Structures are given as C-alpha cells and as structure tokens.
Amino acid sequence: MLDNDPALSLKGLTVAYDTEPVLWNVDLEVxxxxxxxxxxxxxxxxxxxxxxVLGILPSLAGAIRVFGQPYSAQRTxxxxxPQRSSVDWDFPTTVLDLVLMGTYGRLxxxxxxxxxxxxxxRQALERVQMAEFANRQIGELSGGQQQRxxxxxxxxxxxxxxxxxxxxxxxxxxxxxxxxDLMRELRQKGKTLVxxxxxxxxxxxxxxxxxxxxxxxxxxxxxxxxFTTELLEKTYGGSLNQCKVACRQFSTLTSESIxxxxxxxxxx
Amino acid sequence: MLxxxxxxxxxxxxxxxxxxxxxxxSGALGCFAYLRRQSLIGDVVSHSSLFGVMLFFLASYWLxxxxxxxxxxxxxxxxxxxxxxxxxxxxxVQRTRLKQDSxxxxxxxxxxxxxxxxLRWVQRVDPPIPGRRGLEDYLFGMAAAMTQDDLWMIxxxxxxxxxxxxxxxxxxxxxxxxxxxSHSLGYRTAKLDTLLVMILVVGIVIGxxxxxxxxxxxxxxxxxxxxxxxxxxxxxxxxLASLTGAVCGLVGSVISATxxxxxxGPVIVLASxxxxxxxxxxxxxxxxxxxxxxxxxxxxxxxxxxxxxxxx
Numbered sequence: 021m022l023d024n025d026p027a028l029s030l031k032g033l034t035v036a037y038d039t040e041p042v043l044w045n046v047d048l049e050v051x052x053x054x055x056x057x058x059x060x061x062x063x064x065x066x067x068x069x070x071x072x073v074l075g076i077l078p079s080l081a082g083a084i085r086v087f088g089q090p091y092s093a094q095r096t097x098x099x100x101x102p103q104r105s106s107v108d109w110d111f112p113t114t115v116l117d118l119v120l121m122g123t124y125g126r127l128x129x130x131x132x133x134x135x136x137x138x139x140x141x142r143q144a145l146e147r148v149q150m151a152e153f154a155n156r157q158i159g160e161l162s163g164g165q166q167q168r169x170x171x172x173x174x175x176x177x178x179x180x181x182x183x184x185x186x187x188x189x190x191x192x193x194x195x196x197x198x199x200x201d202l203m204r205e206l207r208q209k210g211k212t213l214v215x216x217x218x219x220x221x222x223x224x225x226x227x228x229x230x231x232x233x234x235x236x237x238x239x240x241x242x243x244x245x246x247f248t249t250e251l252l253e254k255t256y257g258g259s260l261n262q263c264k265v266a267c268r269q270f271s272t273l274t275s276e277s278i279x280x281x282x283x284x285x286x287x288x
Numbered sequence: 289m290l291x292x293x294x295x296x297x298x299x300x301x302x303x304x305x306x307x308x309x310x311x312x313x314s315g316a317l318g319c320f321a322y323l324r325r326q327s328l329i330g331d332v333v334s335h336s337s338l339f340g341v342m343l344f345f346l347a348s349y350w351l352x353x354x355x356x357x358x359x360x361x362x363x364x365x366x367x368x369x370x371x372x373x374x375x376x377x378x379x380x381v382q383r384t385r386l387k388q389d390s391x392x393x394x395x396x397x398x399x400x401x402x403x404x405x406x407l408r409w410v411q412r413v414d415p416p417i418p419g420r421r422g423l424e425d426y427l428f429g430m431a432a433a434m435t436q437d438d439l440w441m442i443x444x445x446x447x448x449x450x451x452x453x454x455x456x457x458x459x460x461x462x463x464x465x466x467x468x469x470s471h472s473l474g475y476r477t478a479k480l481d482t483l484l485v486m487i488l489v490v491g492i493v494i495g496x497x498x499x500x501x502x503x504x505x506x507x508x509x510x511x512x513x514x515x516x517x518x519x520x521x522x523x524x525x526x527x528l529a530s531l532t533g534a535v536c537g538l539v540g541s542v543i544s545a546t547x548x549x550x551x552x553g554p555v556i557v558l559a560s561x562x563x564x565x566x567x568x569x570x571x572x573x574x575x576x577x578x579x580x581x582x583x584x585x586x587x588x589x590x591x592x593x594x595x596x597x598x599x600x
Contacts, residue, residue, distance in 0.1 A: 076471050
C-alpha cells in the first residue's frame with residue numbers, strides 16, 4: 021500500500037438496478053486520510069455507490085481501485101457500517117456479541133473469538149459509552165444506541181477505509197457528538213472515512229471533503245471549494261431553491277430578533 | 289401394542305432413533321430458516337420433494353422392475369426436486385418482475401401438483417407397479433415404515449448438515465444477522481447462502497418419510513419459534529429447538545405406532561404446536577403471561593397516590 025495512492029478511486033463507474041441506471045459514469049477520488057461526506061438528494065445513488073464499491077452490487081462498467089489495487093485483492097481493507105434499519109434488531113444476540121462480529125474477518129474460517137477479541141470489543145464499547153450495555157439483548161437498544169454499537173463494531177473491524185451509510189439518520193444529539201468525535205479520532209489514526217450524509221447544515225463542520233452526487237458526481241474535493249451555492253443548486257435542482265428560501269427567511273428572522281434584542285439592551 | 293412391548297421391539301427402536309434424529313436436525317437448522325424469514329422456502333422444498341420422490345420411484349421401477357421405497361433412493365430424488373424448485377424460483381425472480389414470495393408460491397403449486405398427479409397415476413395404473421403400496425404415506429408421514437437402511441441415510445445426512453453448521457457457526461451467524469456486513473468481512477456471501485440453503489434442504493428431506501411432505505415445514509419452524517421465546521442467544525436457541533424437535537419426533541412416532549393408522553406428521557405437528565403455545569404464553573420476558581404481569585405491575589405503580597414522580 022503506497023501512501024501516494026488514493027484510498028479509493030472510481031473511474032467511469034456505472035451501476036444499474038434492473039434496467040434503470042442509478043450511477044452514471046462516476047469518477048471520484050478519495051485521498052487517504054480524509055473525512056469525506058457524500059451528499060445528494062434522495063435516489064441520487066449514495067447508498068448504491070457504497071454498495072458498488074463493496075461489490076455487493078455489480079457494476080456495469082468502470083474501475084474501482086482501493087489503495088491503488090483492484091477491489092478484489094483489497095476486500096478486507098474496507099470496513100462497512102450499513103444502515104441501521106437494514107438488520108433485524110430482534111435477532112437473538114447480545115451487544116458484545118454483535119461488536120465481536122467485527123473481529124470475524126481477521127479470525128479467518130473456523131476460528132472462534134477468544135479473550136483478545138473480547139477485550140478489544142469491550143474497549144470499543146467503552147469508546148462509544150456503551151460499556152454497561154455489553155450483556156444486553158440488542159433488541160433493547162434505542163436508535164442512537166444501535167448506531168453506537170454499529171460504530172463500535174466498525175472500530176473493532178479496524179479497516180483503513182471505512183464506508184458508512186447514513187450513520188446520523190435518526191440519532192439524538194449525544195450520539196451525534198459521539199459519532200463525530202469517533203470519526204475524527206479514526207481520521208487522526210490515518211483511516212479514511214466515506215460517509216453518506218443528509219444534513220446539509222453540518223457538512224462544513226463535520227467533513228474535510230465532500231462529494232456532491234446526483235446520478236453522477238457534480239463536484240468533489242475540499243468543502244470550501246465544492247460546497248458552493250452554484251454546485252449545490254446543480255445537485256439538488258429545484259428542491260434546493262425552496263430550501264434556500266427557507267434558509268433566507270430563517271436568517272432574516274434570526275438577525276431581526278438579534279437586533280431587536282440588542283435594541284432592547286440599548287434601551288436599558 | 290403396549291408401551292413396554294414397543295420399547296423392547298427392535299424395529300420400533302429404529303423408528304424412535306430415526307424420528308428423534310430428524311427432529312433434532314431439523315429443529316436446529318430451522319433456527320436459521322426462522323431468523324432469515326425463509327419458512328416459505330422450506331415449505332417449497334418440502335412440497336416439491338414429492339415430485340422427486342415419485343420420479344425416482346418410477347426410475348427405480350424401470351431399472352429394476354420393482355419400485356424402491358428406500359430413502360437411499362428417494363431422498364436424492366427429493367433433494368433434486370427441491371433444489372430445482374428453488375433454482376427455478378431464482379431464475380424467475382431475476383428474469384421477470386415477479387416477487388420472491390409469489391414465484392415461490394407458483395413453484396410450490398407446480399412441483400407439488402406434478403407430484404400428486406404422478407402419485408395418483410402410479411396408484412391406479414394397470415398392471416400395478418410392484419412396491420407402490422405405502423407411497424401415499426409420503427404425504428402425511430408414516431414413521432413405522434422406517435428401515436435400518438433409511439436410518440443410516442437419515443443419520444449420515446443429518447450428521448453432515450449439523451457438522452457444516454458447527455464448523456461455519458460464526459460465518460452463518462453473522463451472515464444471517466447482517467448479510468451486508470458479512471460481505472465487508474471478506475466472506476463470499478453467495479457461497480454462504482448456497483451452503484445455508486443446502487443444509488436446510490437436507491434438514492427437510494430427511495423428514496419426508498416420517499413426517500410427510502405436507503407438514504415437514506412444521507418440524508422445521510415450530511421448534512425454532514418456541515425456542516426463540518426462551519432465550520436471547522443463538523447458541524441456546526439452536527440447542528433448545530433441537531431438543532424440542534427431538535421430543536416432538538419421539539412423541540409423534542410413539543403415538544402413531546400405538547394407535548395404528550394414525551399418520552405421524554399430524555401428531556408431530558400437534559406436539560410441537562403444544563410446546564409452541566406454552567412457550568408463547570409462559571416464557572419469561574417475551575411470554576404473554578409475563579408481559580401481562582409486567583403491565584399490571586406498571587399500572588398499579590401509576591395508580592399510586594404519589595405517582596408522577598420518578599420513573600419506576
């Protein structure tokens with residue numbers, strides 16, 4: 021693995037469900053060691069992009085390279101956090117057991133997890149403030165707790181490239197903060213993270229780089245260069261206009277109320 | 289026959305051992321079908337296997353002049369027909385806009401229908417095919433028909449299926465819970481899926497003679513559903529379901545042998561249903577009674593005069 025190679029490089033990637041192309045001629049380069057957000061409207065192919073990189077969905081055309089090598093040789097270098105809703109949380113297993121699944125890849129066939137793996141799993145649970153839940157049934161967790169356990173599993177999996185599918189969907193503020201802290205810690209350790217994200221207001225705060233996706237890549241690179249009104253409009257089309265109107269109204273309202281408050285203070 | 293006579297009878301001990309093994313194997317494997325919501329797949333394999341049973345029976349007649357009812361001949365037929373039904377379902381789902389459940393329903397109807405047509409024809413054709421008597425027992429099962437050879441066939445296949453399950457325990461577990469994540473661990477998920485379906489097919493076809501093709505699905509799913517109520521761990525669930533299946537198999541064969549002309553399948557189904565209902569009612573935590581108690585306790589806390597303070 022050369023340091024110069026991008027963590028992930030896609031060239032001309034085209035993916036279709038049945039006869040409908042979802043991703044069309046996608047070119048994307050994710051440099052090693054960055055925190056990249058993937059944003060775009062519903063149906064833009066964000067989750068599809070992650071699944072195509074993992075080889076869960078077959079691509080019709082294009083090349084996927086992971087740290088400079090074809091994907092098939094690098095499968096174990098990619099970690100994955102699926103959408104929380106993609107699994108049955110009534111499955112009979114405990115929180116610790118679920119996190120231990122992250123160690124299965126390096127254990128290889130036939131071997132069972134031992135004390136070293138258990139210790140790593142417990143540490144990961146501590147890291148996401150879920151240590152006291154280790155022996156709970158996974159069905160007893162709240163949405164935010166489920167997401168933290170998923171993250172602990174990815175932490176244990178310890179892959180240099182981590183793909184996360186909407187980890188912030190439907191979680192509370194505490195969990196969101198824990199997730200952000202952990203993502204930053206992982207990046208400091210030299211990991212690369214590609215995260216599908218929905219909330220445009222937090223993109224600048226959370227990510228170094230952003231990819232705007234709507235069937236194709238509209239723009240990708242540093243947040244300051246790419247997260248512009250022009251490119252966002254191109255990505256979201258008409259729907260963003262409404263969003264912008266709402267934002268403008270909101271900002272006038274808040275500035276009005278601020279000035280009113282200041283006026284009030286001045287009167288005092 | 290009296291119970292004592294039954295237990296000392298050599299033939300009957302074969303039957304007891306056989307049905308207990310069938311129950312234990314299909315109970316254990318059924319947990320995976322239950323957790324993957326694949327009960328319908330199991331039912332398609334079981335019903336479709338009748339077609340394979342009839343084909344292989346006829347083939348043995350054409351080859352030897354005597355139709356064979358040995359499981360050594362008929363189980364391979366059942367495996368072929370069950371697998372063919374599943375492969376056709378997959379092709380239909382991939383090539384057409386039909387959804388999985390409707391394609392499965394269609395395949396079940398086609399294969400089971402063809403099986404019934406062949407069965408009726410074999411029963412009525414003149415001159416009669418030697419060995420045809422008792423073929424109709426494959427519908428609802430007749431454990432007493434089990435021979436020593438059948439027992440060996442059931443034992444070897446069941447042992448192999450359980451061995452695969454134990455060796456690939458953690459792979460099958462993570463694949464069943466989270467197939468997308470197991471893919472990212474580097475597992476060949478398509479192969480794991482095929483393997484899991486294959487051991488499920490084995491877990492079903494070993495029961496076609498004793499339990500019958502119509503009701504075999506009950507011995508696969510009901511013990512798993514009952515076991516799920518009592519535990520929060522997959523390992524415990526598999527052991528409990530396996531024990532439940534074995535007990536149901538034993539009860540079924542004893543009752544069906546004691547009262548002659550009672551088919552084994554329905555008795556086994558009744559026994560497993562009883563255990564299932566008791567589990568639904570009485571299991572701690574998930575059971576209906578336990579949840580009712582919990583709720584009434586909560587209600588009485590709420591009705592106390594100083595309610596509205598801290599969470600109970």
